[in-house]
Amino acid sequence: MGTIQALRGTRDILPDEIGYWQRIEAIARDILGKATYREIRTPIFEQTDLFERGIGEATDVVGKEMYTFKDKGDRSNTLRPEGTAGVVRSYIEHGLHAQGGVQRLWYTGAMFRYERPQAGRQRQFHQLGVEVLGSADPRADAEVIAIATDILRTLGLKNLHLNLNSVGNLEDRQRYRQALIDYLTPYKDELDPDSQDRLTRNPLRILDSKDEGTQAIAKDAPSILDYLGADSQRHFEQVQQLLTDLGISYELNPRLVRGLDYYTHTAFEIISDDLGAQATVCGGGRYDGLVAQLGGVDTPAVGWAIGLERLVLLLQQLQAQTLPVLDFYVVSRGTNAESQALVLANKLRNVGFSAELDLSGSAFKKQFARADKSGTVACLILGDEEAENNTVKLKWMVSKEQNAIAQADLLAKVDELRDQIAALRTETT
Template identity: 75%
Template sequence: MDSIQAIRGTKDILPEEIVYWQYLEKTAADILTKAAYREIRTPIFEQTNLFERGIGEATDVVGKEMYTFTDRGDRSLTLRPEGTAGVVRSYIQNKLFASGGVERLWYTGAMFRYERPQAGRQRQFHQIGLELLGSKSPRADVEVIAIATDILKALGLKNLSLQLNSVGNQEDRQKYRQALVDYLTPYKADLDPDSQDRLTRNPLRILDSKDQKTQEITENAPSILDHLGEDSRYHFEQVCGLLTELGIDYQLNARLVRGLDYYTHTAFEIQSADLGAQATVCGGGRYDGLISQLGGNETPAIGWAMGMERLILLLQNLNPLTPQCPDIYFVSRGEKAENQALIMAQKLRHNDFNVELDLSGSNFGKQFKRGDRSGAKICLILGDEEVENKTVQIKHLVTGEQKTVSQDELINVLKK
């Protein structure tokens, strides 16, 4: 019988790798907590129309990439392809706006998109993200960008660049959309097939095409920065100025539009020169119309998400981490000794020692070899003789030094 394999586009995160995930999650959580962001956990699947209305039916995510199914109640459900829509739904449903102030939220978890798997991109992937809801101030834009920068710096990542753009408000985008369509229409036959389809449905996404010929055509396309209204231009100038005051370098990138329809005003990506084609490690922007679009009050908001798989790739190359080893490896031989070793190991764990108890029942020689491989500093040895005498042997695995102590004194001796 053939063995069952993991589904293509999914990946087991093995114990040897988990140290990177824990390091990333703790680093991000510490920084987000210091900035008064509170964690939120939303369901892994939602009603399909949440994403159709929120992300936009003309996007690739909704049109091509979502995992959608009908449940036994004949409801259309979708595994979440991104985190913002679910957080906004929760914000509205649970009246998190009731205090009347700014709500700062962050999340982490698995997302799902049917894409071609490659390094740093899986069909089940993981994100850390934040949402700042209730402020239209440019300071909010800069705060979330600064926090993302702090997290990446704290992880020790290098060769990063902040790409910055404004996609304006809905009126600005409509004007720009028409200017872009007017420019691209004469070149329609030379565009790649996806871009030809987007020309009528979602022309801004053509700027994000990876097709070389299309990129050459769009190189001289109108810039959205030339189509911003007075309010949008002022907002963007304030964002740029505050970033400069904080010492955060950025590059203006008028081609940056992001892949989701809900973005307004500030759009940004943080990219790594060490990742090749899949360079973006953090992406986000302002989405002032999304909350009302999903049934809430008119509420300005901004957020970002980081792809954890890509960050793990960078961390593994930059900063090799060692999996946590036990403090103590406990070996025992004989029925009485093995039972007592279990009781003693639990007592040691309750006193904050990390203890690995050998459960193999092998001879002492084989257990000692496993103890050496465990990375523990100390090996405790318990046999029938030690049980009889109410003692235990302590062996320092680095030096080979060994001594016998009473079981009553063991914890005090180990603490010293």
Template identity: 75%
Template sequence: MGSTIQAIRGTRDILPEEVGYWQKVEATAREILGKAAYREIRTPIFEQTSLFERGIGEATDIVGKEMYSFKDRGDRSITLRPEGTAGAVRSYIENKLHALGGVQRLWYTGPMFRYERPQAGRQRQFHQIGVEVLGSGDPRADVEVIAIATDLLQSLGLQNLHLDINSVGDREDKQRYRQVLVDYLTPYKEELDPDSQDRLTRNPLRILDSKDQRTIEIAENAPRMWDYLSPESGRHFAQVQQMLTELGISYQLNHRLVRGLDYYTHTAFEIISDNLGAQATVCGGGRYDGLVKELGGPETPAVGWAIGLERLIVLLQQLDSTTPQANLDFYLVSRGTDAEANSLILAQKLRHSGFSVELDLSGSAFSKQFKRADKSGATACLILGDEEAANQTVQLKILATGAQQSLSQTALLATAAELLQRG
């Protein structure tokens, strides 16, 4: 026999024991986003490479170092999506969603791909839930998306979260500040880490985001971006802060928060967990007013965020080590030719009546099937032998109490809900 094939480094299987957490997150997101009139969009997992080069920015780490790009058979350069916004914006433009008028509130979930060092809560294939609000430059849109992210995380029971915000201004503010920052950092060039030395000419704002200790110390005394905002950008940022305060959402200003993508303007924010160690950001986002136009669409202000699901699920598992389980009503055991045939019919009738039923297919001795029934988490065990099959009866055993009774299958179907409740 050949050697066994294993999952590729940086990918992992999400097994049934863990999937309950994922389903809980997805169901909670669907409910909260639905109540706020966000509609789900599903875009392809791969796109033309140029979409991400233009959208995210060629000087970013994602485009420079982390994309899974390849040539297809038509010699086109294709990239597995490293994030969700660029694809959503491409779809918005291509499908002329702007022609519908008003504000488009979109959300998505699914796998993303980045070639980086795998670690706790960070995989090469990872998953995100994200939202995009396209068509509003109002600071209320910035605050709405932050409030919804906060609602979602709190509804899942997360604590020890805090919100960091910053403003990176508009394109002109950014250019003006970029020069101020380069002037400040240049004398320290030799003390910066190699990545930051490289970024000094290509993408100096990202130096503020460095994890290198000496670079952090130097960046700590850098001029603050918010001191270089135009009056209009300053007003936008002040309104965002005021509305967060009015909503009772506490925040702190973080002048080193720039986010990793070139398309951000004005508000940038992160929701951070104190329970995650170094990889602390659970949700990151901000405003990106120039991206739709950059990708060939009309001038369209926009704001959004993404939540990394792997990190979120690490936090949920810390909170509650018991996997959320689907409640099972009946575990059905049977033995004998007629009983086994009858058990499938009875299981289907109960399922059609709205009950959840696990049918034991092992054909093993009743004693072994009973052990599995006890472990199943079901409310009741149904027992069918050939005698029950012949008489169209069934034994019902309430697993918590051990109380057992014989009744006709017709009576079971008519009163199952009452019997489970009484049990």
């Protein structure tokens, strides 16, 4: 029998890469916390009906990409293909609207879509997302865009572009939908097969077709911005002004419709061209009708999601991953010395230092080589002599200065050691 491997479209996130993921999560958690967003965690699978009603049966996600299965009770369940529907279901089920005010929520986790795997896009993928429920104010739209921009800029991304559009309200979209059908129908035979199928079911999705022939036809299609009613136009103008006030530049893109049926009014994408071809890093918009559509009270809402795989690819290209900050690397040789080294490393961690204990049992030379690679500030060395005398050799890695010290004295000099380590780190950065 052959070895068992990860399924196609899934991948392991190994320790050498995990630092990028942890950095994204730490920066996002800090920025979102300062903006009073609270984390929510929803189940990884839900009733299939949630996504059919929420995302839309005519979308590619529901029609082609969902992982759906029957459980032992013959109920249809689906691995979540996106995060918003589950958050809204939770908002309704637990009566979060009854708490009053605006609910600012964020989440992160795995999502699942059956599609062709490629760089930055897997069948099991991960998103970081925010949802603001309970505010129709254009400032909510601007706030979520500003927070996404802050997260991406803090991570070090520079070549970012905000594409902005309005898909109006339901009445606006119905008028535009008919105008789009009227424009595209004479070209039906020239459209790609997917777009031909979408022409009557979901014509707006034709606008972001990747087929070159369809793109050429759609280039001269009517603009949805010409079909916005007075209220939709006013909302969109206010969003644009607020972004200008925030110093966030943007480009209007009337063909930006996003892939899910629940969007209303503002739709946006943040694009990076650091991967060569332009790639969407963050996408979102307003979805004022979704809560009511799923059985809740009528509640305006806006949010976005960032694809973490694609973001990690960007960071790997732009930034070398730094080694974890390590205060002490502990090497030892000999039965008594190895036992004392274990105790010493544990005591150092308990007083706030990071300490890695070499568990190889190999010769000192090999342990010293691993200490050099670890990026540690200092190395602690215990052999038979040190074990017998309850001492330890302390070696500072940059200066190579080394001296013997009683183990008890080492642990008594916590503040002094912390200052020395901080000073050495400052010198080497």
